[in-house]
Amino acid sequence: MGKIWLALEIGNSRLHWALFIGKKLYSAWNTHYLAESVIQQLAKCQTLDHLLLAISPPHQKISRENTSSSPPSPLSPPPLLVASVVPSQTAIWQTYPNTRVITLDQVSLKGVYPTLGIDRALALWGAGKTWGFPMLVIDAGTALTFTAADANQCLVGGAILPGLGLQFATLGQQTGQLPLVEMQNFPSLPSRFALNTTEAIQSGVVYTILAGIKDFIEAWWQLFPNGRIAIKGGDRTLLLNYLQTLYPEIAARLIVEQNLIFWGMREIVMEHKE
Ligand SMILES: Nc1ncnc2c1ncn2[C@@H]1O[C@H](COP(=O)(O)OP(=O)(O)O)[C@@H](O)[C@H]1O
Ligand SMILES: CC(C)(COP(=O)(O)O)[C@@H](O)C(=O)NCCC(=O)O
Numbered sequence: 001m002g003k004i005w006l007a008l009e010i011g012n013s014r015l016h017w018a019l020f021i022g023k024k025l026y027s028a029w030n031t032h033y034l035a036e037s038v039i040q041q042l043a044k045c046q047t048l049d050h051l052l053l054a055i056s057p058p059h060q061k062i063s064r065e066n067t068s069s070s071p072p073s074p075l076s077p078p079p080l081l082v083a084s085v086v087p088s089q090t091a092i093w094q095t096y097p098n099t100r101v102i103t104l105d106q107v108s109l110k111g112v113y114p115t116l117g118i119d120r121a122l123a124l125w126g127a128g129k130t131w132g133f134p135m136l137v138i139d140a141g142t143a144l145t146f147t148a149a150d151a152n153q154c155l156v157g158g159a160i161l162p163g164l165g166l167q168f169a170t171l172g173q174q175t176g177q178l179p180l181v182e183m184q185n186f187p188s189l190p191s192r193f194a195l196n197t198t199e200a201i202q203s204g205v206v207y208t209i210l211a212g213i214k215d216f217i218e219a220w221w222q223l224f225p226n227g228r229i230a231i232k233g234g235d236r237t238l239l240l241n242y243l244q245t246l247y248p249e250i251a252a253r254l255i256v257e258q259n260l261i262f263w264g265m266r267e268i269v270m271e272h273k274e
């Protein structure tokens, strides 16, 4: 049985977790940020199951059937590999006794610039190494990002804009009269020319994000006709459903994979295998 390790992607909205056993991704899940007190407790967990319980989302216990019949041996804290774009959170996670923060210099992507988000670099690296370069990654997260690399695994570049949730939140919070629109997983698209405020907000945000995605994808295919595209992030399913309605030929060519960053982290672990 391979070495157990935990991967943690710290995004601006929430935490994304993965439990690896060797190079096998065993389980992946999301949680809110954890309180500092909870993080300090993690170091005291005596078994893996206790640790997993502490970092499980409410009502969903992440566990690993004990393959061994023997009682769980006292746990030395498993390695925790952290990729974070939230410096204040990164600092808190340093208190965990066996933390390894992944930094841009550890990602073998070429041509990166110093402030490139580690999440963008790792997702692109994970997608490219899994499905091949040239690769464009769309991350529908707190921010919606486009990040691309060419056939030589060299950064082509990308773009950053407010994600779906951020756009709705900004309209609701920064205006006097607009409601805070929650985007449940609406099966149907709003009317483009809406006749009520809520639908007008949905239309404005959704159609422009979809048009932007289409525009960047067409520009990508102009540059790299055989370029691949992968999409991750909390809004990926919602946006994919809409793309399937509006631009089915584009939707059909998207690789939908939430765990791109974890594939990128695994590449790094395997590259540096002692
Ligand atoms: N359970 C959820 N909690 C938070 N955001 C969610 C959730 N489900 C979907 N989302 C959507 O996903 C977006 C956050 O995407 P995610 O990839 O989780 O963020 P990040 O990696 O930036 O923290 C939010 O803007 C929101 O629209
Ligand atoms: C753009 C991001 C905030 C996206 O993060 P997320 O939406 O996943 O929380 C993150 O990639 C970041 O902090 N980037 C640094 C700037 C750059 O990539 O150029």
Ligand SMILES: [K+]
Binding pocket: 011, 119, 139, 140, 141, 142, 233
């Ligand atoms: K993200």
